[in-house]
Amino acid sequence: MHLFLLLLLVISYSQPSSSSSSPNVLTQGSSLVVQNDNHLVSPNRVFTAGFHQTGQNAYFFAIWFSDTTADGQHTLVWMANRDAPVNGKRSSFSLSKTGNLVLTDAGQKIWTSNTKSTSPSQLQLLDSGNLVLTQIDTQSYLWQSFSFPTNTLLPNQPFTKDTVLISSRSLTNYSSGFYKLYFDNDNVLRILFKNDAVTSVFWPKPWLLATQAGRSTFNNSRFAMLDSRGRFTSTDNYSFVTSDYGPILKRRITLDVDGNVRVYTLNEKKWTNSLQTISKPCLIHGSCGLNSICTYTHESGRRCTCIYGYVAKNHSDLSLGCVPTFNLTEDRENYGFVKYPQMEFYGFDYWFKAGISLQECENVCLNNTNCKAFQYSFNAVLGFKCYVKTMLFNGHNLDTPFTTYLKVPKKSVSSFHQKAYAKKSELICSNSVIKLMRTYVETSGNRSIKFMLWFSLFIGVVEVACFLFLYYITRQRSGVTIDQSYVAIATGFRRFTYDEIIKASNKFRDEIGRGGGSIVYKGTLPDNRVVAIKRLHQATTQGEAEFLAEMSTIMRINHKNLIETYGYCAEGKHRILVYEYMENGSLAAKLGANQLDWPKILAIATGVAKGLAYLHEECLEWVLHCDVKPHNILLDVDYNPKVADFGLSKLIHQDAIKNSVFSRIRGTRGYMAPEWVFKLPITSKVDVYSYGMVVLEMITGRSPTRGQASDCNEAVEQKGLVNWVREKVYEKGDSLIEQHFKDILDPKMMDEYEHGEMVKLLKVALRCVEENKDLRPTMSEVVKILCNPKTDDYFD
Structure with a gap:
C-alpha cells in the first residue's frame, strides 16, 4: 500500500495536469503543458499558439504561422518569454481561476499577464493572430498579445x-x-x-x-x-x-x-x-561594431571589415567590432595617419571646427591620446571642416564627402595598402543556437547535501578571493575604497570623468543654483548640449547618500514631466550628476515675478501632477519624491514643467507602500505633510500634500510660511496659508464666487483666469492639503480631475 501511494505521488509530481479545454479555447483552471505538445489554434487554422522549441531543452510560449515554410521551419510572430526560455519538462502556460495568465518554468513563475477577473473568462487565438483573454459576459478583452x-x-x-x-x-x-x-x-x-x-x-x-x-x-x-x-x-x-x-x-x-x-x-x-x-543597409547604425567598416553589394550582401591596424574581437559576432593591435598612449611623434577617401564614421565627434587647415586638424588629433582618427571635408559655406573622433562607429563609404585619416603608429603607415586590408579581418554574423541544459535527475539526499555544502564552500572561497583582489587593486590605484553599494547601481548611464566635468563646466564658473547639499552649474558637453551639472558636497556623508538614492531612482524613470539625466561622475570623493538644462529655471524664481499667467499656471499644475503620478504608480517600483516644492520644479523654454531632484526620495516596493519607514524627516519646511511632524506612517500622500501647497502658492502668490513667527513649529506654519485660504473661500458658504477669488488670488493674475478651471484647481489643492491623508486624492486622481472637464462629481 505504501509503495502504491508512493508511485502515485511520483506520477502526479512528474506529470502536470494538461489542458481540459478544446483546441481553440483555454478555460479558467486549465493549462497547456510543454511535454504534451498541446496548442491553441485559430478558427481559420492560420495561426497556432503554444510551446515552441528554440534550442536544446529551450522553449518559448509563442504564436506562429501554422504552415511551415519550404525549409520546414515555423515563422514566429509573438513570444511571451523571448529573453527567458523555459525547460522542456514541467513547464506550463495556465489560465488561473482568478483570471490571470501564468507561464511557469518547471514550477517557477517567470511571466504573468497581471490580470484579474471576477466573472468567467477564457483565452482564445483569433483569426487575426491575436491571442486574447476575454471576459465572457461582456466580451471585453482583459489582455491581448497585440498590445505587447x-x-x-x-x-x-x-x-x-x-x-x-x-x-x-x-x-x-x-x-x-x-x-x-x-x-x-x-x-x-x-x-x-x-x-x-x-x-x-x-x-x-x-x-x-x-x-x-x-x-x-x-x-x-x-x-x-x-x-x-x-x-x-x-x-x-x-x-x-x-x-x-x-x-x-x-x-x-x-x-x-x-x-x-x-x-x-x-x-x-x-x-x-x-x-x-x-x-542602404550600411546606413543603419550598428550594422558593424566599433572600429569596422560596412560595405554592401547585391551579390554578397552586407560585409563588415576591420579598419587598418585593428583585428576582430570575435569573428563569429560582428556586433563586437574590432580592437587595435597597438595602444595610443605613446608620444605624438610615434604616430602618423593613413587616408581613407570618401569614408565616414557617423557621430561621436569629440571636437569640431570649421575653417581649419589639414595640418592644424592633424595636430589636434596628435595632441589628444584618445583621438583615433579625424574626418576632413569641404563645405561651400563653412569651407574646410575638421571632426576629431575618439570613437569610430557606423563606418561606411556611401555618398559621403568626408575623408577619414586614421591614426596609427608611423611604422605601419608605409605598409598600408588600402585595397589589401579588407582580406585580413572580416566579421561574420552570428547564428548561434540557444542551449539551455538542465537536468532533472535527482540523487540521494545525502549526496545532494554534500554537494551543496562543498559547492557553497567553493563559492565562498572564490568570493573572498575576488573581494581581496578588488580591494587590493582599488587601494593601489586610488587609495580610496569604493563603496560597493555604488558599484552595484552605477550602470546604464554615461559615466563622465572628473576632467570631463571640469571642461564641460568651464571649471565650475557659471553657478545657476544651490541647495543645502549641492551646487548646480551650467555647462556644455562636447556634442554642444547645454547641461546642468549638480555637484554634491564632498565633505558630508549625506551628500553621498543623496547621490546613491538619486542613482537608484533615475535608473528606473523616464517621463516627459521628469528631468532627464545624461550621466554622472563618481571619481574619488566627487559625486556629480549631469542633467538636461532648463532655460526658464525653477518655478520658485518665477513666482511673484509677474511671468506666470493663468494658462501657464494650469499647465504647470497639470504637468507636475502627471510626473508625480508616474513616480507613484507607473514606475517598475513606486517612488516617493519627499521634497516637492517650487525649487524642484523646473521650466523649459516653453514653460513645460519637469520635476527634479530626487535626492531625498526613497524607493518603495508596491506591496510595502502602506508600511514604509523612513529613518529621518525628509522635505522642506512649509511643504511637509503633517505625517512627518507627528511621526505617522509615510505614504505617497506626503507628495500629494506638498503638491497641494505648491498649487496654493501659485494661485495666491503667498509663501506657505509667510506671516508666521520664526519659532512656530512646522504644523502651525503650514496651517497659516491653508486655513487662511479655507476661511476666505468658505466664509460665505460652499459656492465659490468671484469675490472669493478677489480676496485670495495673486493680484498679478486678476481677471485673466477661466472661472470653472480655477474653481476646479482650487478645490483640488484644498483637497490635497487635508490633514487626514485618507481624505487626500492620489496623484492619478488629480490628473484625471484636471484633464477631464466633467469631474464635478468628485467634489460632491
Whole structure:
C-alpha cells in the first residue's frame, strides 16, 4: 500500500495536469503543458499558439504561422518569454481561476499577464493572430498579445505610443536585440540602436528636422498600422504601399536583426520581401561594431571589415567590432595617419571646427591620446571642416564627402595598402543556437547535501578571493575604497570623468543654483548640449547618500514631466550628476515675478501632477519624491514643467507602500505633510500634500510660511496659508464666487483666469492639503480631475 501511494505521488509530481479545454479555447483552471505538445489554434487554422522549441531543452510560449515554410521551419510572430526560455519538462502556460495568465518554468513563475477577473473568462487565438483573454459576459478583452508585440506586427495590428518592436539578437537567437521601433515624444516614428556602449537614433536621418524628413509632429495620437492589402499608414505622415499590394492573406511587418523594417509576404511556402524601409543597409547604425567598416553589394550582401591596424574581437559576432593591435598612449611623434577617401564614421565627434587647415586638424588629433582618427571635408559655406573622433562607429563609404585619416603608429603607415586590408579581418554574423541544459535527475539526499555544502564552500572561497583582489587593486590605484553599494547601481548611464566635468563646466564658473547639499552649474558637453551639472558636497556623508538614492531612482524613470539625466561622475570623493538644462529655471524664481499667467499656471499644475503620478504608480517600483516644492520644479523654454531632484526620495516596493519607514524627516519646511511632524506612517500622500501647497502658492502668490513667527513649529506654519485660504473661500458658504477669488488670488493674475478651471484647481489643492491623508486624492486622481472637464462629481 505504501509503495502504491508512493508511485502515485511520483506520477502526479512528474506529470502536470494538461489542458481540459478544446483546441481553440483555454478555460479558467486549465493549462497547456510543454511535454504534451498541446496548442491553441485559430478558427481559420492560420495561426497556432503554444510551446515552441528554440534550442536544446529551450522553449518559448509563442504564436506562429501554422504552415511551415519550404525549409520546414515555423515563422514566429509573438513570444511571451523571448529573453527567458523555459525547460522542456514541467513547464506550463495556465489560465488561473482568478483570471490571470501564468507561464511557469518547471514550477517557477517567470511571466504573468497581471490580470484579474471576477466573472468567467477564457483565452482564445483569433483569426487575426491575436491571442486574447476575454471576459465572457461582456466580451471585453482583459489582455491581448497585440498590445505587447515582440519584433513583428500582423496586418491590422495597431502600433501605438505604448508599444515598441525590438529586433531579435540573431536569426536563431530570438532574445531582445539592439534595435527598437517606437513613437518618440515628438510623435514621430523612429528606429533606435542601443547596446551597452552606444545609443543613437538613425531613422529618419537624425540630422534632419522632422518636417525635412517628411514627418509631422502635430498628431499626438501616435498610431500606425499595416492593413491586410499592404498599405502602411502612420499619424506622423509616414506611409508606404508594398510592391505586391492586394488581397493577400499572409503578411507580416518585422524589425529584423539588422535594424531594417521589412514587410514579408508568403508565396509558395517562402517569405518574400515586398518592402524595406532603409534601402542602404550600411546606413543603419550598428550594422558593424566599433572600429569596422560596412560595405554592401547585391551579390554578397552586407560585409563588415576591420579598419587598418585593428583585428576582430570575435569573428563569429560582428556586433563586437574590432580592437587595435597597438595602444595610443605613446608620444605624438610615434604616430602618423593613413587616408581613407570618401569614408565616414557617423557621430561621436569629440571636437569640431570649421575653417581649419589639414595640418592644424592633424595636430589636434596628435595632441589628444584618445583621438583615433579625424574626418576632413569641404563645405561651400563653412569651407574646410575638421571632426576629431575618439570613437569610430557606423563606418561606411556611401555618398559621403568626408575623408577619414586614421591614426596609427608611423611604422605601419608605409605598409598600408588600402585595397589589401579588407582580406585580413572580416566579421561574420552570428547564428548561434540557444542551449539551455538542465537536468532533472535527482540523487540521494545525502549526496545532494554534500554537494551543496562543498559547492557553497567553493563559492565562498572564490568570493573572498575576488573581494581581496578588488580591494587590493582599488587601494593601489586610488587609495580610496569604493563603496560597493555604488558599484552595484552605477550602470546604464554615461559615466563622465572628473576632467570631463571640469571642461564641460568651464571649471565650475557659471553657478545657476544651490541647495543645502549641492551646487548646480551650467555647462556644455562636447556634442554642444547645454547641461546642468549638480555637484554634491564632498565633505558630508549625506551628500553621498543623496547621490546613491538619486542613482537608484533615475535608473528606473523616464517621463516627459521628469528631468532627464545624461550621466554622472563618481571619481574619488566627487559625486556629480549631469542633467538636461532648463532655460526658464525653477518655478520658485518665477513666482511673484509677474511671468506666470493663468494658462501657464494650469499647465504647470497639470504637468507636475502627471510626473508625480508616474513616480507613484507607473514606475517598475513606486517612488516617493519627499521634497516637492517650487525649487524642484523646473521650466523649459516653453514653460513645460519637469520635476527634479530626487535626492531625498526613497524607493518603495508596491506591496510595502502602506508600511514604509523612513529613518529621518525628509522635505522642506512649509511643504511637509503633517505625517512627518507627528511621526505617522509615510505614504505617497506626503507628495500629494506638498503638491497641494505648491498649487496654493501659485494661485495666491503667498509663501506657505509667510506671516508666521520664526519659532512656530512646522504644523502651525503650514496651517497659516491653508486655513487662511479655507476661511476666505468658505466664509460665505460652499459656492465659490468671484469675490472669493478677489480676496485670495495673486493680484498679478486678476481677471485673466477661466472661472470653472480655477474653481476646479482650487478645490483640488484644498483637497490635497487635508490633514487626514485618507481624505487626500492620489496623484492619478488629480490628473484625471484636471484633464477631464466633467469631474464635478468628485467634489460632491
